[in-house]
Structure formats: structure tokens, C-alpha cells
Amino acid sequence: MDDKPHFRNVALLWLLSCVIMVPIVVFVIGPGLPPGNGSVQASGQVTDNTVLLAVATPVALGVLVYMAYALWAFRERTPEVVLDGPPIRGNASVQFWWLVVTTVLVLFLAGYGSVRLLADGSGGGQGPNPIAVPSPPKGTSVLPVQVIAQQWEFTYRFPTYGGVQTRDIELPANTLIRFNVTSLDVIHSFWAYELGVKADANPGVNNVAYVTTKGPLTFHVRCAELCGVWHGYMFNTGTVVPRAQFAAWITQQRVQYAPATKNLPPYSRTYFPPPLRRGG
């Protein structure tokens, strides 16, 4: 056994790599992480992703640096002779500190994630009884929007605007939106990527997700749960527009769809349509 200070070498290399990589992760990669700053919840997810990546970087570097060093330093230099290494069967203090450090990291991550989740719901579907309800921006009230998924499109219903049902979606800026996501047939998932919203649409279930919009933007809606043959085609785009423009748009929609609205079933949290035909 050689007496080179391997442990010190690995530790120094690891520290050096962390000093280089962690700032890069936090300041260069971090701001580019998804899903961007389209909403308050989306920005929260970016922060969350940055923290996770900043914690994960030293861990990954620890393993990689150690492995690279070990494979180089402890390689067999005389492969033609089979020689054994020293019979080390463990090291109690290394095992103890590994356990302590990983436990602390895990508890920190779980605690941090829970705090962030419970603060504003992070845009995720929370089921019919949400526990993380963000407060709306000052001087505004929450706008309920029902997302109705069916094979294979999303429609949107605005209970505070006469229950009008639209095929496109426009949302007012700087407003707390409450999405009530439900389905008419199978499980879908409402994913508004730039808003950082994802909520499964289950038939007979009202799945609530909150999002606080920021300035105007275009967002993409895709179905994120396999829902049958044309799942890949179940997408559209929506926009966040200034409040006045939204008011004009929804008024116009109410007029345009007035004949159809009369024939819709009354607004409800869930709907039970007759079963569908099989085969598609």
C-alpha cells in the first residue's frame, strides 16, 4: 500500500470542482431552467429547480471526482500478475458521516420542497380540496376557469361570465386564476407549460390548480397523460393579455357563443356524459 495522501487529493479536487461548478449552476444554468418566468408559480419552480441542482451538483461531483481519481490512482499497473489489494472491509467513521450528510441533505430537500409547495401550490393540481391557496394580487379577485378535457380537446368554461364555454383561452394579466380541471371520458392532464401548471383531468373529479399570471405572454397547452389514439394532437395555445383586453374578449365570446351556452348543461364541478363508443 502506498502512502500517498489520496484522501486529501480527492477532497481538494472535489472542493475545486465545486467552487467552479456551483456558481455556474446557480448563476448561469439556473435562470435558464424551466418553466421560465411566465407566472409567479413558474418562477417559483425555476427557483426550486435551481436549489435542487445546486444541492445535487456537489453530490454528483463528489461521486464523479472520486471515481475518476480512484480509477486512475488505483489502476492495476502490472496486469500480467494477479495481485490483491489490502483487505479493508469498511470504515466506521466514513460510513457514519456519509449517513449523516446524506440524511441531512434529504431532510433539507424534503423540507424545502414541502415549504415551497405549501406556499403557493406550485401550479400543481391539488384535488377537490386544495390546501395551498395563494392570495390574489392586491385589488383583484380570483378568476375561476373550468378546464374540460375530452378526447381529444380542451374547452374552457367561465362560471363568472354566464358559464360560457370557449375553445380558446385568454387570461387576464396579474390575476390569480383557479383552474377547475375535469374530464368527460378518460384521464387527461392539463399542462400549460409556460404558466407552470399541470393538473390531471379525471372524469367525475374536480382537480384544482392555482396560478398567478404575470405580464402578457403566449402559452402552450398540451395533454400530458396518454388518453387514446389522438393524444399527440391534443394541444393548443393560449394567451395572457392585459385585463381590459380580457374583458373585451370574454364579452365578445359571451355574445358569440350565446346560442350554444343555452344548450349546455348548467355549470357544475363535474359532468357525467353518457358512455362513449369503444374503439378509439
Next chain:
Amino acid sequence: MSAIAVSPGAPRTGWRQLLGFNMLTGVIFGIAGWFIGYGAIGKHIHGAGVAYYSTEAGQNDIAIMLGYVLGVVGFLIGLGFGNYPFKRLLGHPPSLAEHEAEEEGLFRYFTLSTDHKVVAKQYMLGIGFFFAVGGLNAMLIRTELIQPNVHVFGANQYLTLVGMHGSMMMGMMTSGILGPFANWLVPLMIGTRRMAFPRIEAFTFWLLMAGGVILITTIFFGGFQTGWTGYQPLGAQGTAGYDAYIGFFACVGLSMTLFGFNLVVTIITMRAPGMTWSRLPIFVWGTLSTAVLMLLAAPMLIAALLMGAMDRTVQTALYIPGAGGSSYLFQNLFWFFGHPEVYILALPGFGIVLELVPVFARKPLWGYRLAVAGMLGVGFLSFFVWQHHLFVSGMNADLRPFYMLSTELISLPTGFVFLCVMGTLWRGRIRFTVPMLFCLAWVFNFLWGGISGVFNSDVPSDVTTHGSFFVMAHFHYTVMGGLVFAFFAGIYYWVPKMYGFKLNETLGKVHFWVMFIAFNSTFAPLFALGFEGMPRRVVTYAQNFQPLNEWVSISAYVLGLSMLVFLFNVVWSLVFKREPAAVNPWHSKSIEWQLPTPVPLHDFDRIPVFDADPYPYGVEPAPAGAPVVAPAGGSA
């Protein structure tokens, strides 16, 4: 096999072998069973009841289900599984003629054999075949995804390919490592001559093969549109091909349950004298923790599918919300099986890596107890995390922090395994053989799989990554990067002992580097695609994702090519440049390498007595702690 049927007399030879019970009769009986179930019975009992989803003309789920059931029963009877119980029922004395491998030559691999070494090789061939089918499905999926529009397959064909790829890999590869390696190694490593239940051992294999064939038949019934998760009520409205999905996973589930049961009993009760728990080879610990998961998780899958089958045939509505069922019920039942399932895939890989690294670092396994605790801990925790698949599904919102914590806790025992690998390398004399390269690649791949798993387990982050390509990349890094790399490590390592020839080292290294680079080049970009918002299982995608998708598709072809390098290596080393393997080419101190090659029919002349674990490296003089073995033939 025929030896059971034709008691002690001389074994048949030549073409007369075909007259006994074998795979050919199995297939004939199986086809007959299908026609009886589907045509003779099923066609006549359909039509009653009210369907919640009215059926297409000609879709008769009852007939198809009956066809599958009787087909499998016929196949198994044709193989000879009925002989022993029927004889007992008729009052004949039990046949003592279970000298399993009296028949020599290749033919015994196509009959019912109760020799654990034969079953292991049957598994190797069968699993290899279905792994190739699943891999080809992946190639076709990537072909479709080269362009954002539909250009090769239709939407239904594409989803069927996705579902078949997923089901094949998740279903058949549960036995990918345990089938060939645990069947072959566990009896040897714990010092016994057979598994606890040899007939069940054979039964699990043939049932699994029947399941694989059933899955392939889905293409004759319109495929299925649900992916391998088979979510309800989408499944209830699916075409007749979904019946094949149910039949497939029912066979796999039953096979897994029995296999796990067999392994648990074998490892607990059949250890040789001196093989205490603290001397058990670490691969056996990995097998044991996997087997416990199989035993406890797979019945849940069978229950979930049985309920789905009832919805489709006898018109219950267990999963149909409009009629009083629940769409969450299936998700919960499925993932209660499904999350242990992914550890059923990963844990044998842990076992192989931990078993092989000491051999090639020439050191004892570092932190043996920690490694055992790691694998048992992963297994235990895996039953408490399943709802992390449902974070945004509308599950009880209060439960999400708990599942976030329990999921992240799994990184502790996984970290133990990493620490043990790293500790074993410390001050070792590392030899970069092909199996060792695959083990090191496992460390690299599983590291990224684990790190990305932290993002999926964190609810705020999961809101974006759930159901996206990010998740896809994550589980391919853990399952393909973990299981398949460990699988190849095991193949390169144990083939000299199992088959008596050595795989070419140079071709092996070519295979390794092509596969390793192509693997990372294929799956690393998928993290980016998921982060940018590409959902899973879509046949079309946004135009701006095309460059990355093209890159991934081409990398995937290279990954497929690396499998051809492996096949070429097998043919080359077996046919053209065959060099007989040394008895112990890796200078391992584990017991299986102390036996002669090929390993004799009954493994040991005398049951060995162990006085140490199999890792006495670096102890001079060399064999001081080696197991006291009395190998048959004594040529070791």
C-alpha cells in the same frame, strides 16, 4: 419433460425425442386451447349484459380472454406440466424419475426441465429474444419521432409500439437478471443442488414465455392505446388488443409471484452449513430483496388486471367513474405494484455490480452490512412511495409532502450502495476487464438516474417534469443504464462458467464503448426535451424539438447497432474463434468459480461447508478464507 412422462427407461434419442412432451407439443396444445376457448366456447357465451362502452362489431372480449386462458393452459400441459399431478390424481405412485438432464444436447433446452442450470439458460435465450423484440420496438418508435409529423406509422400503430416496448421491457425484463443469473447462481452460491421448488422454477419460465407471445398477438387485435401503464378507464374503452395486454401482465404477474416465492424459500431454507446470513454473497442478498418485492408487489398487479378484465368482459364498472367506479383505483393498485416493480428491475443490478467490483478491484467488498442494509432498505421503502406517480392527479393534497419525503429517503439506501462500490475501489488494484467496464458504467448512469429522480420526487419541480420526456430519460437512465448494463456485466462475467467459452475481450470493449456512448447520447438530450416541454407518448411534437429528436433517433440507432456488435461477439467467440474458458479466468474467490467447467449435473459431489464469505481478497496465503469446497470431479 419426457423423463417425467416415460419413467425410468432409456431416454429417447434422435427424432423420437419429438414424441415426448416438449415445446412442439406445447405449441400444438396451446393453439388447440386457443381455438377451444375462442371459437368453441367464447363465441357462444357473449352477448349478455349491458356494456358501459358499447363494443365494436366483432369485438368479443370474453372469447379472446377464454382463448388466452385455455391457450396458456394447453401450452403448459403440452409441455408436460400436467403429467405429475394427473398421475397422482389417477393413483399412480409419484415418478421418482426426475433425473432432470438425462437427455444431453440442445434438445433439453426445449423441454420442461427442472435442472436449475438448464432453466437459467432457457431464461437467457427467452429473455434475450423478447429483449430484442422490445429493442426493435424502440428503434421503430425513434424512427417515427425523427420528424414532428406522422410519416411512418399511424397514431394507433405508434401507440401500440410504445405500449409493446414498455410492456415488454417492464414485464419480461423483471426476470432479465434473476431469470438467467439467479436461477443459475443462487443454488451454487448458497451451496445446494437445486431450487426449493424445481417444477415451479420451470413453470415460471414457460409461463413468462407464454405471456410474451400473448403480448405480441395484440397486433392482430388492433393493438392497445394505453402504454404499459394501461390506465383506466382508457383501457375499458380500448380495442380488443387491450385483452392481450391484460393476458400478458397476468402471466408476468403470476410468474413473478411464484419466482419470488421460490427464491425466498430457497435462500432462507436451503443454505449449506456455514452459509450464515453474514457470509451470503452480496448477489444473493440482492436476489433476496428483489424476490421479496416480487412476492409482495406482483399480486397487486394481478388483482388490478383481473378487475380490468371484469370491466371488459362481465360488465362490472370498477374503474368507470360514470357508473360508480373510480379512475384512481387502477392508478393506485397499478403503482403500488409499479413502483416496487422498478426496484425489481434495479436491485439485481445492484447485486451484480457489488458482486463483481470486489473481483476486479481485488479487494473484499467494502461495507458488506451497509450494502445489505442498502438493498433491503430500498426494497422496504419502495412500498411507501407509489403516490409520487400521482402528484398532480388530484390525490389527497395533504399526502404529497409525505410521499415527497419517502421518495427522497430512498436515496439514502441507494447512496449506501454507491458508497460500498466506491469504498471497494479505494486502494484496490483495479483491472479494467469488460465486466468491470459495464459495472463502472452502471455507477455513472445510475448517478444521473438518481440525481434526476430527486427532481421528479420534488413536487414543485415535478409539476413540470411529470409526464414529460424528462421522466422518460430518468427511468431509462435507471432501468436501461442500471439493469441492462449490469445484465451485460453479468453476461461477460459468467458466460465462461455457464457456457464454457469466453467472449472475445476486444469485441467486448468495442461493444461496451459503443453502447456506453450511444446510451448517453440517446438519453441525455431527453432531459432537455422534457425540460423544454415535450410530453411522453406523443406521435407529433412541436417543430422546434426536431433537431434534438433527430440527434436522439440517430444515437438510438447506434445503440441498437451496439447490440449487433454483442451478437457478433457471441457468434464469433462461439463459432469462429472458440477458446475454451479457463476454470477461473477472473481469479474470483466465489464458490461457483471453484467448480469445474461445465458445472456437473448435480453441482456438488458433497454439499460444501462454508467458513467465510466469498471475498477473502488480499488475505495471505491466498485461500485461507476461501470456502471449503469439495467440487465434483475435483479438477478445480
